[in-house]
Amino acid sequence: MENKTGRPFLPIVIVFFVTTLLIWAGRPLLAGWNTDYRVLLGGNSVLLFVTKVSFYLYTRGLRSKANAYSFVRMMYGSLVVKMLVCLLAMSAYILTPGPPNKNGIFGCFILYILYTYLEVRILTQLTRKSPKNA
Numbered sequence: 092m093e094n095k096t097g098r099p100f101l102p103i104v105i106v107f108f109v110t111t112l113l114i115w116a117g118r119p120l121l122a123g124w125n126t127d128y129r130v131l132l133g134g135n136s137v138l139l140f141v142t143k144v145s146f147y148l149y150t151r152g153l154r155s156k157a158n159a160y161s162f163v164r165m166m167y168g169s170l171v172v173k174m175l176v177c178l179l180a181m182s183a184y185i186l187t188p189g190p191p192n193k194n195g196i197f198g199c200f201i202l203y204i205l206y207t208y209l210e211v212r213i214l215t216q217l218t219r220k221s222p223k224n225a
Contacts, residue, residue: 099213100146106209107139110202130184130195135202141176142206145169149214177203 111132114121118128152165181199185191 099150099217100143102213103139103142103146103206103209106205107135110135110205124194125192126194126198127192130192131198131202133184134180134195134199137176137180138199138202138206141173142210144176145173146210146214148172149210150217153214153217 114128114131114135121128121131146169148165148169152162152169155161155165181196184196
């Protein structure tokens with residue numbers, strides 16, 4: 092079966108580039124709000140990577156012909172991977188020397204919600220188009 096995870100993932104990549112551009116262009120504004128733009132850029136990059144892995148696991152479970160349980164296993168597996176990577180990234184940032192930037196962490200949570208919303212929306216559309224559900 093051919094790999095079709097690239098095209099549906101395109102909106103998430105576009106959001107990544109637009110968000111990165113907005114963060115980069117808004118550095119002076121973010122500094123005024125006491126938000127470290129480097130935290131947001133790092134969080135944005137981590138979220139793109141972990142969303143790609145999660146998206147791959149979801150689509151792999153969706154294409155699985157074994158049974159419905161394999162999709163549920165992949166779904167929970169991708170959820171656990173996403174949460175653990177985000178938790179590890181946040182823990183690593185908090186453990187770095189110097190005070191953590193709370194506004195940057197809050198901004199990363201907002202980005203997490205945005206990426207999760209897009210991923211669920213795209214996967215719902217893929218599920219509806221799946222030949223198993225026809």
